Amino acid sequence: MQDFEFQERDEDFLIQNEERLNEFLESSEETMHFEPMNSYFRRLVHQQALRFHFKSQSEGSEDNRHVVIAKTKKSKAPEKIKRKEQITWNFGDREFLVDPLAEEVAVYLGKDGSVGLYDESVRDHIATKNVVSGAFKVKMNKIVELLDDEW
Numbered sequence: 467m468q469d470f471e472f473q474e475r476d477e478d479f480l481i482q483n484e485e486r487l488n489e490f491l492e493s494s495e496e497t498m499h500f501e502p503m504n505s506y507f508r509r510l511v512h513q514q515a516l517r518f519h520f521k522s523q524s525e526g527s528e529d530n531r532h533v534v535i536a537k538t539k540k541s542k543a544p545e546k547i548k549r550k551e552q553i554t555w556n557f558g559d560r561e562f563l564v565d566p567l568a569e570e571v572a573v574y575l576g577k578d579g580s581v582g583l584y585d586e587s588v589r590d591h592i593a594t595k596n597v598v599s600g601a602f603k604v605k606m607n608k609i610v611e612l613l614d615d616e617w
Contacts (some may be wrong), residue, residue, distance in 0.1 A: 476510060483514055486565055488543055489537050490535070500533040502526065508533050518542055555592070557604040566600035575604055 487526050490498045500511055508524055511533040515522035519540035526532050555575060562581055564571040572584035575593045581604060592607050599612040609617040 476597070477506065480510065480514060483511060483586050487514070491537070491541060491543055497534055497536045499525075500535075502530050502532045505531075511535070535561060553577075553579070554604050554607055555604055559603065561601045561603055564597050570596040570598045573602060573609060575607065575609055586613075 468556045468580055500560070509533065511536050512522045515535045519538055519542060520535040521538055522533055524531055525534050562571065573582065573595060574584045574591045575581055577590040595602070595609040595611070597611050602609050602611040603617065605616055608616065
């Protein structure tokens with residue numbers, strides 16, 4: 467979607483809303499209530515509604531705050547959101563070593579191709595694994611260790 471920036475983690479949410487907006491546009495209903503959601507997702511819904519010429523407003527309070535959209539004469543069907551194609555990371559036979567004395571070491575493969583010790587605050591993981599053999603490889607977006615068939 468041009469001029470409408472969103473983070474990759476929001477892609478599924480926006481695509482689902484796109485489908486709901488299409489169904490709503492084709493229905494005889496004049497308004498549609500979304501389920502309660504936090505302010506960040508309400509903002510995304512408002513932005514999406516604005517882009518496709520629906521009127522929108524938030525109603526309710528606290529845990530019941532939700533978005534209500536209404537059709538206008540200019541309302542139009544949303545464009546299809548194109549999913550970003552994920553890169554396939556494959557480092558061939560390159561081995562990544564971990565502490566051989568540790569019982570297991572949690573590692574990750576990031577969407578950007580980074581490899582490192584698992585950190586739950588980092589959300590852009592393609593794969594995570596507890597490595598027990600002292601080394602691992604990255605093959606076709608998978609973390610593979612000595613014990614695995616793909617090694």
